[in-house]
Amino acid sequence: MFVPGILITTLTFPGVVVHEFAHQLFCRLFGVAIFEVKYFQVDNPAGYVIHEIPRNPLHQLVISIGPFIVNSLLGLIIAFPAAIPVITFESGTVFDYVLLYLGISIAMHAFPSIGDAKSMWSILWHGESTPLWLKIIAVPVAGIILLGALGSFFWLDLAYGIFVAIGLPKIIIALCA
Amino acid sequence: MDELNEEAPRNGCHNCSNPEIEPGYQAPLCRDCRKKLSRYPVLTSVKLAAAGVLVLFLISGYNFPKYFKAGIIYEKAIKAEATHHYVTEKRLLEKVLQQFPDNFEASEHYIIAAFNNVELEEADSVIRLVAGRKSDNVELIDKTNNAIADFRYYMIADTAFAASLSRIPIDSPLYEQTLEKYCNNHPEDACANYILAKHTYNNDNFSRADSLLNKLLKSNPDFQVAKIMLSHSYRKEKKFEKALQLCEEVLQQNAESYYALASYAKILLAQQRNKEALQRAQQAYELNPHEVMTLGTLTLANHFNDNIKERDRLLKVLVSMPGSDSSSIADITGIINGKITYR
Numbered sequence: 360m361f362v363p364g365i366l367i368t369t370l371t372f373p374g375v376v377v378h379e380f381a382h383q384l385f386c387r388l389f390g391v392a393i394f395e396v397k398y399f400q401v402d403n404p405a406g407y408v409i410h411e412i413p414r415n416p417l418h419q420l421v422i423s424i425g426p427f428i429v430n431s432l433l434g435l436i437i438a439f440p441a442a443i444p445v446i447t448f449e450s451g452t453v454f455d456y457v458l459l460y461l462g463i464s465i466a467m468h469a470f471p472s473i474g475d476a477k478s479m480w481s482i483l484w485h486g487e488s489t490p491l492w493l494k495i496i497a498v499p500v501a502g503i504i505l506l507g508a509l510g511s512f513f514w515l516d517l518a519y520g521i522f523v524a525i526g527l528p529k530i531i532i533a534l535c536a
Numbered sequence: 537m538d539e540l541n542e543e544a545p546r547n548g549c550h551n552c553s554n555p556e557i558e559p560g561y562q563a564p565l566c567r568d569c570r571k572k573l574s575r576y577p578v579l580t581s582v583k584l585a586a587a588g589v590l591v592l593f594l595i596s597g598y599n600f601p602k603y604f605k606a607g608i609i610y611e612k613a614i615k616a617e618a619t620h621h622y623v624t625e626k627r628l629l630e631k632v633l634q635q636f637p638d639n640f641e642a643s644e645h646y647i648i649a650a651f652n653n654v655e656l657e658e659a660d661s662v663i664r665l666v667a668g669r670k671s672d673n674v675e676l677i678d679k680t681n682n683a684i685a686d687f688r689y690y691m692i693a694d695t696a697f698a699a700s701l702s703r704i705p706i707d708s709p710l711y712e713q714t715l716e717k718y719c720n721n722h723p724e725d726a727c728a729n730y731i732l733a734k735h736t737y738n739n740d741n742f743s744r745a746d747s748l749l750n751k752l753l754k755s756n757p758d759f760q761v762a763k764i765m766l767s768h769s770y771r772k773e774k775k776f777e778k779a780l781q782l783c784e785e786v787l788q789q790n791a792e793s794y795y796a797l798a799s800y801a802k803i804l805l806a807q808q809r810n811k812e813a814l815q816r817a818q819q820a821y822e823l824n825p826h827e828v829m830t831l832g833t834l835t836l837a838n839h840f841n842d843n844i845k846e847r848d849r850l851l852k853v854l855v856s857m858p859g860s861d862s863s864s865i866a867d868i869t870g871i872i873n874g875k876i877t878y879r
Contacts, residue, residue, distance in 0.1 A: 448607075
């Protein structure tokens, strides 16, 4: 069954909002000027942050992959208290189901977009001030981002969201036992 | 995420025209404007939504410690099952089921644990609760069904025969004749064949009990209680190594089988390995202190280890224990008084 990406994105819009917020957060942390933020729109792209090119190329890398860290962590934290009652004990409340939806939505938008990868690539790979070690790091990171973006066609993003929101809590509990 | 890449203007900061633009950036901005722009305001609607999520999170988080603790207990139970520690598993699942009495998977695991501990009444009470419910966990359901199939070891298949047998006095010759006839016609009925073997054992016909039990175990190799009975029989015949081997086999099936541990201790006592016997008897007692067999074995182990005070204390507990039969107590006191030779 083909489900248009825009529909999935709209259904999981909290993840888009958090994704853009993560870019914004790291821009703020690194003192990078932001000119426009669109948290969500029913269009392509579903959200964006327009900011200046950071002085430090490493900051560009972190701003690009920021959503991966923030969305994954936030998705896990939000879903954790709900995952155990819903998945392990089948006794979740409506609140738990809402949190689980939010956790999955947020975590599935953890992967940086192709746009993120492109801007990261043009700045890091072609940047004159980028040290060689950072260029070397940028190659696999850009590759992983592209793979993640391609994988979304095969629902990889949803699978990742479910893994973070449901699988990880189960793994953490099993490790604590 | 997009970047602004602007040419440097001729007249200072792009935002406020301050001539002191911050060096190193492509976007020509003064320090203050850059700082201000980096603090781009978050929309009020986003802040309100975040507050809403926080409220939900706090509501859900209120019960989180309870669920987290239960989740860990449940996982520990599953690990105990994987290593065949069924007494531990059952104790842990009792705590989980106290909190979530309707939980299907915990109930299924409880049934598996109870069957492996040969605690049939407890298993049966939970089977009634989960009967007819559906689950996608095919592996668990198969495992539970396999455990439930062990009921055949403890119930005579032909209920009419079972009822008529129960009406015959156990010490009359007719009892054995009737049972034997039924077993000849129904060699597949594990329970009836076990009862016949036990009856033969109780009449001190150990070699025949051996033969019946060996035949029974050939077709029912996981029948724990029959293995324990055969180990008793071997002990009586002083075939100690064979007897110990059977206890080991049961302990492989259930590492916490107090029946197997108590039987092990009795064999070791018969071999005059008193200290080892006391250790095993203690293990069995700790796993189930409310069982006549574990308490009786520990009493004997203390007797043969000259722990007279402890032996007498345990004997008092045994005598006052509900369900303790007079013949078991008479056997133990007979051994203690030297009227019965144990070894």
